[in-house]
Amino acid sequence: MPSQAVRVVSTRTVKPPPPAASRERIPLTTWDVSMLSVDYIQKGLLFPSPPSPTAHLLDHLAAALAHTLHAYYPVAGRFVTDTHPHGCSVSIDCGGQGVQIVHAVADALSIADLIPPNADVPPLLHSFFPLQDAVNYDGHHLPLFVVQLTDLTDGVFVGFAYNHALSDGTAFWDFINAWAEIVRAAPAGPLTSRPPLLKRWSPQGDGAPVVLPYADLSEVIERLKPPPLRERMLHFSSESLVALKERARQELLAAGDTAGAAALTRFQALSSLMWRCITRARRLPPEQETVCRLAINNRGRLQPALPKEYFGNTIYAIGTEAVRASELLERGHGWAAAAVGRAVAAHTDANIRARVEAWMAKPMIYTLRFFDSSSVMMGSSPRFDMYGCDLGWGKAVAARSGRANKCDGKTSLYPGREGGGSMDAEVVLSPENMAALEQDHEFWAAVTPDS
Template sequence: MKLRRESSRIVKPNYEGDIPPSNTARIPLSVFDKVTYNTHIAVIYAYRPPIPPNATIEQGLGKALAEYREWAGRLEADDKGDPLILLNDHGVNFVEASADCTLDQTMPFKPSPALLSLHPSLKEAKALLQVQLTRFTCGSLVVGFTAHHLVADGHSTSNFLVAWGQACRGIEMSPRPLHNRAIFAPRDPPLIEFEHRGVEYMSRNLNKVYPLFQTSADDDDIVVHKAHFTLEFLVKLKAKASSGSGRNRPYSTFESLVAHLWRAITRARGLNGFETTKVRISVNGRSRLSPRVPNEYFGNLVLWAFPSAKVKDLLREPLSFAAKIIHEAVAEVNDSYFKSFIDYASSRVKEEGLIPSADMDKSVLCPNLEVDSWLRFPFYDLDFGGGSPYIFMPSYFPTEGMMFLLPSFIGDGSIDAFIPLFQDNVASFKQFCYSLDI
């Protein structure tokens, strides 16, 4: 597949005849924005014809940016060095490209460096959002989309994408975003009930010291394996994870699958039985905070659960053992925990010189894992006017141990998992991946 870049320009908000708002407004980042990953995240969409022309998609983007102005702004810092979003309407990068083949000739898209050509570069991008439209000779379209994580989490970003499609189709954007990032005020006096140092935040010095584990590797050493789990397999896995648990309700499909993958990857890695392994799991705070934060809230509102276990216990005990650890760790990230974090982040982080533990610069997470679940986000609802995407997937992120889970495009309840592994561990992982008997 050879791509040719046809054009590149900036798309700015289109206020459709209304008086443009001030372009000097500044929005301070919330404590949840500041603690997340300071990087762009890229995703890939593929559409079969008929598809509206690029001009229609571009016009819809301008309309959506008028509602979601943060994406058209720029990240800056105030006099104290605190990060903020300047709503200057400088716009987003918009690239048009063409491929010299049909989409079918490139399918299925494999997680490989070739995906990086389907979206603008993530490196040193000043624009907070970037789009690349690549047309294939058969009339199919691939949309490469990158968005800066400090601006919004996956929930908010997927809401924006749905609104972009609605704008392209000429229908009202719904739901309208809630833009108030100042709603997370600390309590007076603060009530810090949980440990946050060493969890969401860490010392700058500790960031440079990893005496026990490898933290970097060449990309050639890491392979992103795509695993497909059928609905039938997931039903059996859920039943096995819940068997003998003594719970009135079974563990969720997510809990069961993550428990299974945690055990399969740990076994494939061949870790020492006395090592501790943990999983970083995103927890959406919108439904956990009291009062509840509306789903329309635009920004980041995520903390993490960190279930952990000794390798020997994880592999010796049944699947329900891992599912129980995961369930309990996620349940503990509740209203009290979120409010404790707000108080801590508002009062201690600067004075103690801490930095976020969320770090995308590592290329190896072993002996740990990270799970980014997109199972409940409406990414498949991005419809420009020709229907839902044929494919949705993350771009190429070769960070060993950083998994992405998303609904399969088949639409039958199956799940695709994108799992970066050391090349030497792939064969072993494949043996364990689809086995219910490990």
């Protein structure tokens, strides 16, 4: 169905209360500015119809969002670039320029159209997200956060577009859930959760701007369009993940790797399954090397640790040791799961600081060009409290994403709606690779069928 099925009804700007202090600038760190050529985060939640029409709820949602921006005031700002003798730096101008709430209507679509059972995620879902073609650098003139509420015949889809140079997924979901908390409280209810820590981390602790060696930063920003892709959202129940982990554990014990077996997690078991089965679906040459990459949170790994409420980016993509495609398939599920575990264990405070130092010596802006088409990438996190976002209408039916930041081999992990350690995996592949994965018996033996 064409995107014209979604019709915008209204757009409003929401600003935080006037600040008591003077206008503030927050310099972006190494982790932030490296994201400037990446797409906005696009995540969304599908709800049953709220008790009142969405148009009647917008005033309350906007008032609650303004209260949230009192604590999360950088979200309402814009980026600004300053020139230096040997380059430029980017900061958040916390001038209260505002975020946006978009109200749209898709009166010919239902919940079943957006989450069809045993089928690809429909491309029409992309039209439920604002800022379709924006990259984070555009935060110089675009809002850093836009939310689109789209009415369906039997529900409402709430699509978020959020600037990834502003913060990572941990801070993003903290912000979204803080808003939901205030929505559920009295109209002027305070933020009862722990407030965000807005001071940015730097190795020296001085918070100084990161100077990039570019006279004109816009010249290094790329806007890449991915090739045609297929996308499926697959469910893994807690029982399935336990069985997957136990299979890997038994293989490691049989190989004499008791340490690897003892350290196994469900995340390792699922990541290694994705790595091996996608590699097999791609039919890579036997000698082709492949790596499993993982988005990892640095907060608890730094010494001293950063608190969970740190507001900013503090993530890296780490990788397993490279292995030939033929060897990855021959060595089995247990070896691959242990390889993921070794990569996670090696990501220590010393490793993080060494990577920051190396980046400072040779800064780079990440784009999809950095993705290795023979490897896989595990993104997002099943630890994000997506289903805790209750806007007063109850628990979401499903969590989904837009078309941003997707490429062949990207898998994003979500918490399962029923909880209990279950997970959903958003798998993105080229059409031919997805067709091959759909014939992989090892893979589908672990997938929990749609109920």
